[in-house]
Amino acid sequence: MEFEPVIGLEVHAELLTQSKMFCSCAVVDNTQAAPNIAVCPVCSGMPGTLPVVNRMAVEIAIRVALALECTVNRTSIFARKNYFYPDLPKGYQISQYEDPLAVNGKLAIQTSEGEQVIRVRRVHLEEDTGKLTHVERDGKSFSLVDLNRAGVPLLEIVSEPDIHSAEAAHAYGEALRAVLRYLGANSGDMEKGAIRFEANISVRPKGTTELGIRTEVKNLNSFRAMDRAIAYEIERQSRVLSSGGTVDQETLGWSEARGATYSQRSKEDAHDYRYFPEPDLPPLVLEQDWVDRLSKSLPELPHAKVVRFISQYGLNEYNAWRLTSEHELADYFEKAVDQGSPTGADTKLVANWILGDLFSLMNQAGIAIDRLKVTPQSLAGLVRAVSTGQINQSSAREVLSEMFSSGRSAAEIVEARGLSQVSDESFISDLVRQALSENPKEVASYKAGKVGVANFLFGQVMKKAAGKANPQVVRAELERQLLQ
Ligand SMILES: [Zn+2]
Numbered sequence: 424m425e426f427e428p429v430i431g432l433e434v435h436a437e438l439l440t441q442s443k444m445f446c447s448c449a450v451v452d453n454t455q456a457a458p459n460i461a462v463c464p465v466c467s468g469m470p471g472t473l474p475v476v477n478r479m480a481v482e483i484a485i486r487v488a489l490a491l492e493c494t495v496n497r498t499s500i501f502a503r504k505n506y507f508y509p510d511l512p513k514g515y516q517i518s519q520y521e522d523p524l525a526v527n528g529k530l531a532i533q534t535s536e537g538e539q540v541i542r543v544r545r546v547h548l549e550e551d552t553g554k555l556t557h558v559e560r561d562g563k564s565f566s567l568v569d570l571n572r573a574g575v576p577l578l579e580i581v582s583e584p585d586i587h588s589a590e591a592a593h594a595y596g597e598a599l600r601a602v603l604r605y606l607g608a609n610s611g612d613m614e615k616g617a618i619r620f621e622a623n624i625s626v627r628p629k630g631t632t633e634l635g636i637r638t639e640v641k642n643l644n645s646f647r648a649m650d651r652a653i654a655y656e657i658e659r660q661s662r663v664l665s666s667g668g669t670v671d672q673e674t675l676g677w678s679e680a681r682g683a684t685y686s687q688r689s690k691e692d693a694h695d696y697r698y699f700p701e702p703d704l705p706p707l708v709l710e711q712d713w714v715d716r717l718s719k720s721l722p723e724l725p726h727a728k729v730v731r732f733i734s735q736y737g738l739n740e741y742n743a744w745r746l747t748s749e750h751e752l753a754d755y756f757e758k759a760v761d762q763g764s765p766t767g768a769d770t771k772l773v774a775n776w777i778l779g780d781l782f783s784l785m786n787q788a789g790i791a792i793d794r795l796k797v798t799p800q801s802l803a804g805l806v807r808a809v810s811t812g813q814i815n816q817s818s819a820r821e822v823l824s825e826m827f828s829s830g831r832s833a834a835e836i837v838e839a840r841g842l843s844q845v846s847d848e849s850f851i852s853d854l855v856r857q858a859l860s861e862n863p864k865e866v867a868s869y870k871a872g873k874v875g876v877a878n879f880l881f882g883q884v885m886k887k888a889a890g891k892a893n894p895q896v897v898r899a900e901l902e903r904q905l906l907q
Contacts, residue, residue, distance in 0.1 A: 424664075424665060425628070425629040426626040426627065426629060426657070426660075426661040426664065426665075427627055427628075427629045428586075428587055428588060428589075428624060428653075428657045429587065429626065429627060429637075430586040430587065430588075430591075430622055430653060431582050431583060431585075431586065432581075432582045432586065432592060432595055432620055432621070432622055433580070433581050433620070433621040433623070434579070434581075434582075434618060434619070435551075435578070435579055435618070435620075435621075436487075436578045436603055436617065437576065437577055437617045438480050438483045438577070438578055438608055439483070439608060439610060440477055440483065440576050441479070442479075443477065443550070443574040443575055443576065444476070444549075444550040444574055444576040444577075445466070445475060445517065446463050446474070446574060447463070448463050448574065449461045450576075452615070453554065453571055453572055453615065454615055456571055459570055461571045462570045462571065462573070465574070466512075467512050467573070468513035468573075474517060474701075474703055476501075476704065481548065483576075483578075483607075483608045484525075484576075484608075485524070485525075485709070485713075485717050486717050486721060487603065487608050488525030489714075489717060489721060491528035491529065491580070491602065492528045492529050492543075493525035493526060493527060493528030493545075494528075495524065495525045495714050496523065497708065498522065498709075499522045499525075499547070499548075499709075500521065500522040500707070501548075501700070501704045501707065502517070502520040503697075503698065503700075504518045504549075504696045505696055506695075506696055509555060510553035510554060510573070511553070511573075512570065516549060516552065517701055518547065518548075519549065520547075521698075523545045524547050524548055527544070528543035528546065529541065529543055530598055530602070530726075531598065531726045532591060532594040533594055533741070534588070534590050534591050535590065538740070539591065541582050541583070541595050543581070543582055543583070544583050545579075546578060546579070546581075547578070547579050548577070548578060548579075550573070550575065550576065550577060551576075551577045553568055553571070553573035554569045555568060555569075556569065578608070584623065584634070589650050589653040592622060592649060592650075592653050593646055593649065596618075597748065598725065598726075600618060601747070601748050601749065602725060604750070605722055605724055606721070606722070614645075616644055619644055620643040620644075621640065622643060622652065623637045623639050624637055624638055624653060624660070625637035625670070626661050626670075628664075635664070636671070637670075637672065638656060638660070638670065638671075638672065638673055638674070638675050640652045640676070640684055641674060641675065641676060641687065642676065642677070643677060648677055652677040652684060655677075655682065655683060655684055656684055659684070671686075673688065673689050674686075674687045674688050728743075728747040728750075728753055736770040736771075737770060738770065742774045742775075749792060755777070755792055756777060756799075759773045759799035759800070759802045759803045760803070761800075768802075768803040768804075768806035768807050768810070769806065769810055772810060773803065776805070776806055780820055781802065784824060784827045796827065796829070796830030797823070797826045797830070801826060801832045801833055802826075805822060805826065805833035808822075811895075812893040812895040813843055813844060814837055814842050814844060815844060818837075818842040821840075821842070822836045822837060822842065843891075844891050844892055844893040844894070845893060848896065851884075851892055851897055851900050852904075854887045854892065854897075855884050855897065855900045855901050855904050856904065857887065858883040858884045859880065859904060859905070862879075862880060862883060866880075866905065869905055877905065881897060881898060881901055884897050884901060885897065
């Protein structure tokens with residue numbers, strides 16, 4: 424029997440605010456800061472303290488909701504989600520439950536099967552927990568609590584179960600991360616836990632519509648972990664159902680080392696959290712005027728850019744999606760092609776050079792687009808040098824590699840290394856004349872209609888020029904002399 428996976432994703436994104444969600448403590452980089460330096464009575468859960476909502480967090484959340492084409496609720500309610508954990512000093516998390524900030528959005532994704540739209544069920548604000556570190560010292564094992572992260576604003580974005588493969592889940596994660604980064608809402612830094620995924624996964628016999636029993640895989644902190652965990656669960660659940668068993672509804676963890684999910688606890692239902700409206704906070708009421716202003720302030724978003732790049736620059740869908748994955752990259756591309764300017768270069772060639780050779784240099788060196796020494800203008804210079812035949816493709820690779828490490832321009836490097844192909848017409852004309860007089864038989868057969876022999880003659884001329892002649896000029900001159 425064949426099974427169809429049904430996947431919904433919950434994404435937790437830390438918002439890029441200066442201060443925490445309900446107090447004025449600074450948001451610090453947890454990988455750099457000493458433990459417990461950004462903590463106050465509010466975020467450490469002292470009795471008698473009162474939360475105050477961070478206006479900037481609400482503003483960023485509204486912008487994300489609008490970018491996901493959600494309906495932003497004029498009134499939303501903060502709620503207490505009660506559970507005990509050592510990194511949760513209050514014994515509850517302030518979240519939103521029945522009346523979230525925004526609902527009913529959507530996000531376009533690109534997979535090998537083309538473009539697809541995933542519905543977004545809800546977007547709500549909440550606060551992050553602290554962080555536990557489990558240590559072994561002097562033969563004793565214990566846990567350390569760091570509350571720097573407790574109370575950092577979190578946005579939870581929940582999709583509808585519209586995702587049907589690990590590939591689509593990955594694409595959704597990437598597309599959402601791109602939107603968050605375009606808006607400056609989130610750093611996108613998964614290694615630091617700034618975005619975390621949870622996947623609800625079930626499978627059902629292909630062709631049926633009823634949802635199967637789902638498992639929830641928690642704390643997927645990298646795309647690799649998410650891809651592998653989803654693939655594993657699809658496989659596992661399909662095997663269970665094929666052998667006549669039933670899938671248990673439970674919460675699972677993912678072990679990167681074992682490459683397997685493992686049971687954490689039987690799945691809690693919402694009622695286990697005893698949600699109730701947060702008595703210390705009034706309903707969050709938004710002025711329509713504010714929402715309208717935020718709506719007008721949105722930048723051009725990734726999907727709009729994809730559509731524009733396809734129509735304006737004639738790119739294929741795949742390249743358009745890749746070039747718009749980060750707005751710095753999209754800007755870089757647009758500066759390099761700079762249409763209407765004499766310094767701009769051919770759009771498709773620029774796209775290929777960026778996504779091919781430049782990306783591979785960047786990956787090898789671990790350098791992001793905003794740290795590149797190769798300016799868009801100098802990349803355009805390189806692309807023009809290739810397309811006009813001033814240098815050949817393999818020299819161009821060499822030149823780019825040096826541009827990448829030294830930041831020098833293509834023209835300087837071509838000059839210094841003597842890579843320039845000769846375009847001088849009288850020089851090339853002489854070479855062609857020599858080649859033709861040395862190969863009279865081939866010339867005769869060309870004139871008898873075997874035009875393919877021109878390639879052989881072209882090779883002879885290039886050999887004489889030791890690869891230094893501009894091939895376009897050679898071809899033109901060869902044709903001119905053969906037709907005389
Ligand atoms: Zn605080």
